[in-house]
Amino acid sequence: MYKLVIIFVCTTFLAACSTTPYHGSKIPSVEVTAERVDLSDTHKVKQILNQQYRDWRHVRHRLGGVSKNGIDCSGLVYQTYRTKLGVDIPRSTEYQSKVGRSIPKNQLRAGDMVFFKTGIFTRHVGMYIDDGDFLHVSSSKGVMISSLENPYWSSAYWKSQRVQ
Numbered sequence: 001m002y003k004l005v006i007i008f009v010c011t012t013f014l015a016a017c018s019t020t021p022y023h024g025s026k027i028p029s030v031e032v033t034a035e036r037v038d039l040s041d042t043h044k045v046k047q048i049l050n051q052q053y054r055d056w057r058h059v060r061h062r063l064g065g066v067s068k069n070g071i072d073c074s075g076l077v078y079q080t081y082r083t084k085l086g087v088d089i090p091r092s093t094e095y096q097s098k099v100g101r102s103i104p105k106n107q108l109r110a111g112d113m114v115f116f117k118t119g120i121f122t123r124h125v126g127m128y129i130d131d132g133d134f135l136h137v138s139s140s141k142g143v144m145i146s147s148l149e150n151p152y153w154s155s156a157y158w159k160s161q162r163v164q
Contacts, residue, residue: 039111048085056068071137093125113125
């Protein structure tokens with residue numbers, strides 16, 4: 001029984017953001033809301049992402065969360081795109097990874113989604129800001145900014161997507 005509890009706890013921690021279900025369409029799409037930000041305006045997008053960090057930086061990780069009581073990685077991306085950038089994207093990391101178009105790591109610009117393989121079956125997502133930095137939710141430290149050059153994130157990097 002003890003081993004089963006340990007396995008359950010480890011699996012829960014390893015699951016990170018990738019287990020949050022998306023209850024909408026299985027076909028990823030982007031719906032523009034009335035107050036859409038021009039995502040090619042990197043200066044404005046950087047300002048928005050930095051403000052989002054300041055507003056959310058004390059919020060802890062909570063699997064499936066989308067509020068300041070707790071949020072997970074795909075929840076932060078979902079909330080930021082929806083409420084700050086005026087773009088409605090899917091809620092889960094899996095479906096977010098299929099939205100937009102794939103771009104090379106060396107062409108990242110503010111607002112691009114960056115994806116990581118953090119385990120055998122787990123994925124993580126954040127939003128690129130600038131100079132190798134991205135905004136995301138750490139399972140241990142909550143909402144934070146990290147560097148793509150960090151050895152952990154560099155080795156876990158999977159792909160990037162740009163919403164147009």
